[in-house]
Amino acid sequence: MMDKYTKWQIAGIYACLAVFLTFILLPFFEMFMASLRPLEHLFRSPYQFWSDDFSFQAYSDMWVTVPLLGRYIFNSIFIAFSVTFLTMIFVVPAAYAFARLKFPFKNATLGVFLGVNMFTGAVLLIPLYRVLRTLGLLNTYWAMIVPGVAFLIPTGIWLLRSYLEKIPVELEEAAFVDGASRMYTLRRVVLPLAVPGLIVVGVAVFIGAYAQQFLFAITFNQTRELQPLPAGLYEFIGYQSVTWNEMMAAALVGVLPVMVIFLFLQKYLVAGLTAGAVKE
Amino acid sequence: MIELTNQQALAEGARRKTLPVGLFAWLLVAPAMIFILVIVAWPLAETIRLSFMEADLGGETYVGTQNYQDLLESRKFHQTITRTFYWMFISVALKLVLGLVGATLLNAAVPGRGLFRVLVMPPWVIPIAIGCIGWLWLYNGYFGVLSGMAQRLGITDGPFEFLAYKSSAFYSAVVTDVWVGVPMVTLFFLAAMQGVSRDLYEAAWVDGAGRWYRFRRITIPQIMPVIISMSLLSAIFTFNSFEIIWILTEGGPRGATTTLIVDTYKTAIGNYKFGEGSARAVIIVVLLGAFSLAYLAFLNRINRKFGTK
Numbered sequence: 314m315m316d317k318y319t320k321w322q323i324a325g326i327y328a329c330l331a332v333f334l335t336f337i338l339l340p341f342f343e344m345f346m347a348s349l350r351p352l353e354h355l356f357r358s359p360y361q362f363w364s365d366d367f368s369f370q371a372y373s374d375m376w377v378t379v380p381l382l383g384r385y386i387f388n389s390i391f392i393a394f395s396v397t398f399l400t401m402i403f404v405v406p407a408a409y410a411f412a413r414l415k416f417p418f419k420n421a422t423l424g425v426f427l428g429v430n431m432f433t434g435a436v437l438l439i440p441l442y443r444v445l446r447t448l449g450l451l452n453t454y455w456a457m458i459v460p461g462v463a464f465l466i467p468t469g470i471w472l473l474r475s476y477l478e479k480i481p482v483e484l485e486e487a488a489f490v491d492g493a494s495r496m497y498t499l500r501r502v503v504l505p506l507a508v509p510g511l512i513v514v515g516v517a518v519f520i521g522a523y524a525q526q527f528l529f530a531i532t533f534n535q536t537r538e539l540q541p542l543p544a545g546l547y548e549f550i551g552y553q554s555v556t557w558n559e560m561m562a563a564a565l566v567g568v569l570p571v572m573v574i575f576l577f578l579q580k581y582l583v584a585g586l587t588a589g590a591v592k593e
Numbered sequence: 594m595i596e597l598t599n600q601q602a603l604a605e606g607a608r609r610k611t612l613p614v615g616l617f618a619w620l621l622v623a624p625a626m627i628f629i630l631v632i633v634a635w636p637l638a639e640t641i642r643l644s645f646m647e648a649d650l651g652g653e654t655y656v657g658t659q660n661y662q663d664l665l666e667s668r669k670f671h672q673t674i675t676r677t678f679y680w681m682f683i684s685v686a687l688k689l690v691l692g693l694v695g696a697t698l699l700n701a702a703v704p705g706r707g708l709f710r711v712l713v714m715p716p717w718v719i720p721i722a723i724g725c726i727g728w729l730w731l732y733n734g735y736f737g738v739l740s741g742m743a744q745r746l747g748i749t750d751g752p753f754e755f756l757a758y759k760s761s762a763f764y765s766a767v768v769t770d771v772w773v774g775v776p777m778v779t780l781f782f783l784a785a786m787q788g789v790s791r792d793l794y795e796a797a798w799v800d801g802a803g804r805w806y807r808f809r810r811i812t813i814p815q816i817m818p819v820i821i822s823m824s825l826l827s828a829i830f831t832f833n834s835f836e837i838i839w840i841l842t843e844g845g846p847r848g849a850t851t852t853l854i855v856d857t858y859k860t861a862i863g864n865y866k867f868g869e870g871s872a873r874a875v876i877i878v879v880l881l882g883a884f885s886l887a888y889l890a891f892l893n894r895i896n897r898k899f900g901t902k
Contacts, residue, residue: 318703326701333695334712337776340727341715343738347730355736362741389720403628406621416618422626429633430826431881433833435854436874439861440639444632463632466625495617520718527722527836532862543722557730564726568719575718579711582780 341565348372348562355557372566375559378549384538385545386567389526392454392541393571396461396522397515403462404469404514409499411470412477413485426467434460434528445533456533457541461522469518476510477503509581516575516582523571542567637878643871650865660872669848670856674880677832677852680767684831687771689824692778697808699779700786710783717776725840728769732756732841759849762842766850770837774827781823785816825888832881853877 318326349367376382410416411423434441441460442451450456480503488498504511530544546567549560575582612620644660646653664670699710716724734740734752743749755765789812797807813820835854838844844851844859851859857877861870 318701323703326698326703329694330698330709333691333698334709336772337713337716339738340724340731340772343731344727346738347736350736362738362745403625407625410618410621414614414618414621416615416622419618422622426625426629428882429629431829431833431878431885432633432637433835433854435833435835435858436877437633437636437640438858439643439867439870440636441632443639444636459632463629466629470625495612495614524717524719524721525836527720541720543720546723546726557736560726561730564723568723571718572715575714576711579714 344561344565348558348565350558352554352556352558371556371558371562374556375549375563375566378551378556378559379545379563381538381540381545381548382563382567385540385542386570388454388539388545389523389541389543389567390570392457392461392526393519393523395454395458396465397519399458399462400465400469400518400522401511401515403466404473404518405504405511406499407466408470408473408477409503411474413482423470426470429464429467432464434464434525434532438528438532442533450533452534452536452539454539457526457529457539460529460533461526464525465518465521468521469514472517473507473510473514476514477507480506512578512581516578640871640874643867644875646868646871648867648871653868656868660869661876663869664872664876673848673851673853673856677854680763680770680852681828681831684767684770684774684834685824685827687767688774688778688827688831689820691771691775692782692823693820695775695779696782696786697812699783710780713776713779715776716772717780721773721836722840724773725769725837728765728772729756729841732765756842757846759846762846763849766838766841769841770831770834773834773837774830778823778827781819782816785819786812789815821892825885828884828888829881832877832884853880 348371445451445456484502485498488502526541527543530541546560549556647656699706731737731739732755734754740753756762793811794807833854838850838855842850844855857870857873860866
């Protein structure tokens, strides 16, 4: 058969995969090893890869060193979920309009949205700070949610639009001919059919929101209780000492919930990318 | 809102005069548009205005194009621009090549590939800042495994601090940036490869085409649209990549990793020179806009020449 490999080819593929995955997973492995090392071993020279007194002590100590750690983990996920939810509310109607309807300035409008992709928060921080202050949102959850939503709307529209274009238009026409209003058609005909696409776009938006909260958090939020995990981790850098092992343990534990969620969603994600982003 | 039953709603829709399609479409687009205008366009306009000001915590005075003139004359700024483009090209090239290799490997029909596909995702899924903390540790001379192993193997005499020297710091940052970007590129390429029709491969196979030939003549051309869109997307991400450099080196040592975005942040937020920072921000927007337009124009020409869609 065409897909049949010789023994050597299979060995070669596995060898290359091993190198590739080592590169991808090395930092996680290193963080895990670091979390096991007692602090006084860190500056030991010469370097020792393995030592006998590895312990999981850091995994219980970290909750004491940074009492708000649990809150930070929650904040991260809460902010990412809120961003995803709000983004989808803006994205769904707009993506539908771009996918299906003809309207004046359609291409120009789409261009504006895509243009936003060229900015990141870092370019607009100063005026964004002022806008958020004017709106009275500084030092609230909103200070981290609102900019996140704005920068993810274009990506969401882009992904969902190409997904919606693949849904057969006949169903909508049928509903429309039967006298359903446009809004009704959108809610009751298009949306149910688009559920897989909505999940995919939602997951992609969530990843964006979860991965990029650091900058907005350190710039727009001074309230300790509201900080997301990446910003909260810096509390392990204390006045007297840096408890590196606890910091690494906290980082690993902190991302665990989301990693587990993705384990279940990964099929959707890969399948959805195929459907949404590949063929125009 | 009252939930109508199906039939009521259908009847309702028939009775009512439906909205003109253009108006309806604009009603759908308007919320997203207004949001973007307030959170992105308004700050952008502010940035442009501020770039003509001498502005700090104390206040603003109009200085005309002084900020831009200073930048144009500054050799340091020219170096920063060159460095940024170098950073972008080298990092994007590596992401594309590694992504292509990775996707090909993950697409190979070997046992366990489902698991491997999952294992590629973590760098993409976790907060960038957290991944960077891991790399910070890896690059450490005293307790990082890289320096540690190098010492063990006798490659270096003592601890080697990857982030302490100009060129090693730069390339270390590139590696981390590639690490953050590769999973997404890989998965998009993989998805594209799975979308290629098997018939094409089988036809070529029947005709006796080898693997490499099939890869070059079928896979690559078929996934070209995705390669093109991913390269533009990666280029923009990489150009704007801030957190990675900031966490690893804060732009140092001696400016070796200062890209435009880091320079902008340092000027505006670090030194409170809002005017000068804004001028830099405007230059970033102009450069990226010009780059994207040039890239798209280039693509259009290729498309027309080869008549592919």
